[in-house]
Amino acid sequence: MADKKTFKDLGLSAKVLDAINKKGFEEPTAIQVMTIPVMQRDDTNIIVQAQTGTGKTAAFGLPLVEMVSTGSSMVQALILVPTRELAIQVSEEINSLRGNKDIVIAPIYGGQSIDQQLRRLQKGVHIVVGTPGRVIDHLNRKTLKLEKIEHLILDEADEMLNMGFIEDIEEIMKHTNPDKRTLLFSATIPQRIKDLAHKYMKGYEFLKVKKEQLTTNLTEQIYFEVKAHDKFEALCRIIDIKDGFYGLIFCRTKSDVDSVATHLMDRGYDAEAIHGDISQAQRERTLEKFKKQRVNILVATDVAARGIDVNNLTHVINYSLPHDTEAYVHRIGRTGRAGNVGTAITFITPSEYKGLMFIQRNAKTDIKKSKVPKVKDIIKAKKKKIYDDLTTILKEEIDTAYLSWAVRMLEDNKPEEILAAVLNYCFEEELNPDAYGEIEEIGAKVKQQLNKQGKARLFVALGKQDKTSPRKLVELIGSKSSVKSKDISEIQIMDKFSFITVPFEKAEIIVASFKEKGRKPLISHAKKDGKSTYKDKGARN
Structure with a gap:
């Protein structure tokens, strides 16, 4: 069996390899191994058929960073994507891959101030990541010039087809340099996409990544629909109802990570946080504590969590809905490892349902709806654990000092009263239902x-x-x-x-x-x- 390829084997520069290392990528995915060398040859158009969640953004982003010249402020590459969310995500991903190379990347999409985009384009941009509608707006205004671009990348081409953007793509192509290279990435290759390729790509190399199951059968995937202000309360209930909870909690921003971790620690949980603003030394100390289970909860951003390799997690919790399927797959792939069964939980607000269903469809998986545990069920679970622990202690040899103490206390009190007083003394705070806040149920009237x-x-x-x-x-x-x-x-x-x-x-x-x-x-x-x-x-x- 051939050795696995490394990023260095793919011929990437030292600067790009350093950026990859800082992001925590350990080895290239199949799509990256196939695509990067072909892109670097710079002599052919490419069609890549691959599922979402296979690392395609880095597959075209890494060689693009290598090829773009900082000696010119002209637009050298256009990346077309179907949605504003993907425009932002792709732009941020490539920006994180450029290292210290002085490349300017700008996302342009509907819903964002066009004046803000105009100012950015006027200053000079090397790579534009845009949605078809807004790109056409700029072409009509003559504020975006594509006559000299060297690379056109169509990301998620089949999704753009499904959303009715194919005519827009053809219109955009008419404004581009005829000698450019075109790279088309699509999970499926329907006939309309083939027609587009035959018409505009003048020969191409076809690469196909073998379909693999994106999520493990050992991971139970569920979601809870809650109001945004109830997420933290729901999180605490999930942690408390699971005996031996050991999990990763993902947030979208660094401030959210700090907020969630701080609130957890305030409530007495053993939690730590990692994100991009934390020093490498602190990150290493935190990960070491987590791996040795000296803390059982780690709150993290996607980027900070790259490279974490723990096999016995019970839970991965998406405190915020991931940006896309790739992020979802990367997150939940950290549980259900090495034959262990794990649970992946996603919190969504009512308005995020469509986004979750998009992820479910693209990941070809089943994410089941569930209800946040009720306080009475959590108290019941805690009492059972206390009972089991006490039963285990009773089977062992009990220290004679404690036995003598118990005999003295029983001289003037009934056994059941003494036991009740001890339980109350030890567990009053832990078994207090008032420690939990109310969670607003999604209104029945709205549900109808x-x-x-x-x-x-x-x-x-x-x-x-x-x-x-x-x-x-x-x-x-x-x-x-x-x-x-x-x-x-x-x-x-x-x-x-x-x-x-x-x-x-x-x-x-x-x-x-x-x-x-x-x-x-x-x-x-x-x-x-x-x-x-x-x-x-x-x-x-």
Whole structure:
């Protein structure tokens, strides 16, 4: 069997290797081993078929960092992604891979101030990471010039196809340097993607990463739906109901890590925190304590947790929803190792349901909904542990000093009263139900109005005859309300009307935004049969 490749084997420079080391990457993934050498040859277009969660951002990001010239302030690479979240994530990831190389990377997406983006582009940017709609806006304004780019990367091409962006991609390609290299990354390669490749890529090398199961069968995956202000209380209940809890808790930001860890320590838990602002020496001391279980709870950011290798964790808890499937897979992959059974728990607020389902679909896994443990069940579990511990002690030889003490106490008191007093003295605080706060249940009234997925179907009185497309519909909604494109799914454009699906609370915002006094609303709730709640002559059965 051939030895595993290292990042050094892939021909990366010392500066990039240093950046990789600082991030904690230990060895390249399959997609990185396949893609990086081909990109570095700089002589062919590439199509890569690989699942989300396989390390593809670093696969194209690392050689891109090597190839970009800091001698010019022109845009040298454009990375197209389907969502604003992915634009931010990819931009941050490549930024973390550049080391001390003076490369400027800018994410541009709808929902962010266009003036802010204009100022950034005017100062000079080497790599642009953008969503198709906003990139076209800048092309039309002539504030983004792509005539001399050397690399065009289409990330998650099949998702962009599903979201109706394929025409936008073709439009963008018309503005690019015909001699550029194009790299297309996609989990699936449908015919429309093949057509795009044949038309614009003038020959390419096809790389396919073998499909692997992204998550282990030894990891139970569940989620809890709670209000944001109830997350910490829910976390404490989960820790307390598990005898021998030993887990990693992931937060999105360094400030969240500090806050959660501090609150846990204030409540008496053995917890520590690691993130990017903690020195390497402190990080090593903290990890050593965690690995030896001198602390049983470690709160961390994704980047800080890279390289942690512990086989016997009972839990990995996503205190905040991961940015994407790759982050989710990396996080939960730290439990269920070496034949041990583990539990991966994700907290979501009602508005994050769609994001979790996107992760579930892409990771090809099953994340089951569960209820936060009730206080009475936690107290019951604690009492059982106390009983089991005392029973174990009774089976051992008891110190004669304690036996003598017990005899003296029993002279003037009933045995059951003495035992009750001892239990009260030792465990009053631990078994006090008032130590737990209330958790607000997601309102029953709201639940009745939600369908099984926590979503609502909306009717739009615009269709193909009005020259409506998925992108135009998303932009219209964004211009009238605060609802983002990532919240809109299942867009169905008919001849005279359309349908969209959004989280329930977003539906209320959209409907309210399109109400006009004295006129029928352009957007309204769809009936159970799929039609509008309003009679509309344009709607067909």
